[in-house]
Amino acid sequence: MWGKGLIAGLRVTWGHWFGKKETVYYPEEKLPMTERFRGGHLVLDHKKCIACKLCAMGCPNAALDLTVSVDEDKKRHMESYKHQIGRCMYCDLCIEACPVKALSWDKNYEGSSYFKEDMIYDAVVEAKNRGEQQ
Amino acid sequence: MAQTEKYVLNMGPQHPSTHGVLQVQVELDGEKIVGAKPVMGYLHRGIEKLMESRTYAQCVPYTDRLDYVSAMNNNLGFCMAVEKLAAIEVPERAEYIRVICAELNRIASHHVFIGSLTNDLGSATGMIYAFRDREKILDLFNIICGARMTAHYIRIGGVAADAQEEFLRGAQEFIDYVPAMLDEYDRIFTGNEIFQARMQGTSIITRETALKHGMSGPNIRASGVDYDIRKIDKYGAYGKFDFEIPVGKQGDNWDRYIVRLKEIQQSANIIQQALDNMPEGPVMAKVPKVLRPPKGDAYHRVENTRGELGFYIVSDGSTKPYRVHIRRPSFVNLQALDGMCQGMLLADAVTAFATIDPLMGEVDC
Numbered sequence: 001m002w003g004k005g006l007i008a009g010l011r012v013t014w015g016h017w018f019g020k021k022e023t024v025y026y027p028e029e030k031l032p033m034t035e036r037f038r039g040g041h042l043v044l045d046h047k048k049c050i051a052c053k054l055c056a057m058g059c060p061n062a063a064l065d066l067t068v069s070v071d072e073d074k075k076r077h078m079e080s081y082k083h084q085i086g087r088c089m090y091c092d093l094c095i096e097a098c099p100v101k102a103l104s105w106d107k108n109y110e111g112s113s114y115f116k117e118d119m120i121y122d123a124v125v126e127a128k129n130r131g132e133q134q
Numbered sequence: 135m136a137q138t139e140k141y142v143l144n145m146g147p148q149h150p151s152t153h154g155v156l157q158v159q160v161e162l163d164g165e166k167i168v169g170a171k172p173v174m175g176y177l178h179r180g181i182e183k184l185m186e187s188r189t190y191a192q193c194v195p196y197t198d199r200l201d202y203v204s205a206m207n208n209n210l211g212f213c214m215a216v217e218k219l220a221a222i223e224v225p226e227r228a229e230y231i232r233v234i235c236a237e238l239n240r241i242a243s244h245h246v247f248i249g250s251l252t253n254d255l256g257s258a259t260g261m262i263y264a265f266r267d268r269e270k271i272l273d274l275f276n277i278i279c280g281a282r283m284t285a286h287y288i289r290i291g292g293v294a295a296d297a298q299e300e301f302l303r304g305a306q307e308f309i310d311y312v313p314a315m316l317d318e319y320d321r322i323f324t325g326n327e328i329f330q331a332r333m334q335g336t337s338i339i340t341r342e343t344a345l346k347h348g349m350s351g352p353n354i355r356a357s358g359v360d361y362d363i364r365k366i367d368k369y370g371a372y373g374k375f376d377f378e379i380p381v382g383k384q385g386d387n388w389d390r391y392i393v394r395l396k397e398i399q400q401s402a403n404i405i406q407q408a409l410d411n412m413p414e415g416p417v418m419a420k421v422p423k424v425l426r427p428p429k430g431d432a433y434h435r436v437e438n439t440r441g442e443l444g445f446y447i448v449s450d451g452s453t454k455p456y457r458v459h460i461r462r463p464s465f466v467n468l469q470a471l472d473g474m475c476q477g478m479l480l481a482d483a484v485t486a487f488a489t490i491d492p493l494m495g496e497v498d499c
Contacts, residue, residue, distance in 0.1 A: 002327055003327060004325075004327075005325035005326045005327045005329075005330075006326060006327060006328070008321050008322075008325050009321060009322040009323075009325065009326050011321070012318060012321050012322045013259060013322070022266050022269075033276075034276050034277050034280060035277075035280075036276075036277070036278070036279060036280035036295070037276065037280045037281075038279075038280040038281055039280075039281075058192070059192075060188050060192035060193075060195060060196070089195045089198075089284065089286075090281065090284070091194075091195035091284075091286045092280070092286065092294070093191070093192065093195070096294075105280075
């Protein structure tokens, strides 16, 4: 009988009427991010960083713009760590390249911004704001 | 009798049914299609050229952006081509995890196919069902690699990190759910008379035409050609698994839908076997930090969701590839569009676009 399949399909839809909700009320409710989640800002551990620039060399898209200074003891210091989110592919190659594991993601997925300038931030400034000193 | 003039109608590049930025110049006689000419290039990013200035490891994330709904398969194709070039032996556990991820991604990609197809046929509700189930797979990818679509998980020499217990448990739960999921699809889509009437006997690609165009993937299998690289080449761990290749009868829109539906079941079978026989051990081979493959070239092909995806890499012995060429299945399959649309009504062209399943990231590259 023509229409039998249509009714069977409608029955499926009705069956879900009282079913479990599949979505959450964002932004009131947020899903937790996984342990390996790649996204947000780069968190630089200023104490661990040896300013070797391997992260910038590992980046395929030149999203990292670093300034390094050398003091009289020939010790290298990371002066600025500019991360251009607009260029970033979130491929994780910078974090994997770090020999001292000084980099991680802050896992904040709400990365959209109204202005292009807001898509560049300095991880050193953010580290200092957290109260970390090299 | 009133005579109508032929005219050209531009569909796309901003049209919800052309799946991305595909423009199709449709020549119409009344409402009948005389010819359909795909115009591409709106999403060209020059990935092949970009790869020439990146190291081999840096090239892998770019492959995510080719066929962005089945990134794992793209990663796999590129990494296997480099491994062939540099003669790298991949650990067995990594091979198994690669198969699980590639097959999960195949299912997720077929979900997009089913979802967009039902949406194009006028059933927006149908799309939600397919995308609900796709979400389960994307959540699993989020667990294993931290990204939902641009995975960058399969690396040269293995995989980025070992699969956690949580991922393997989640994959098993999903496989257990597949029969119920397919049963629901049968009740809501396959049995629907309107769905059948729109698809059966429309936009037929004959076996000969499919072979002539060099088509591959579910599109050629729907035309009755038993062609699957997983069976022919048995690359990676695929030789160890027992699975069938679903083949269609006449190559109409309906067959292209049914073949993909059956492929979901077969992919689930492969994943189940891989989960049951997963060996222990390392997941990454010893690959030098600065990889310099010897001078020469290599071609490797894998069965991507949309067909035969091949990477041809030429090495000049340096850290960067001298030339990369990508054989993209969507690009080749799109040639059949003209023949599929001829003689059909304009409303049926939308079904043809959906069942040929082009992905513009891959077409334009």
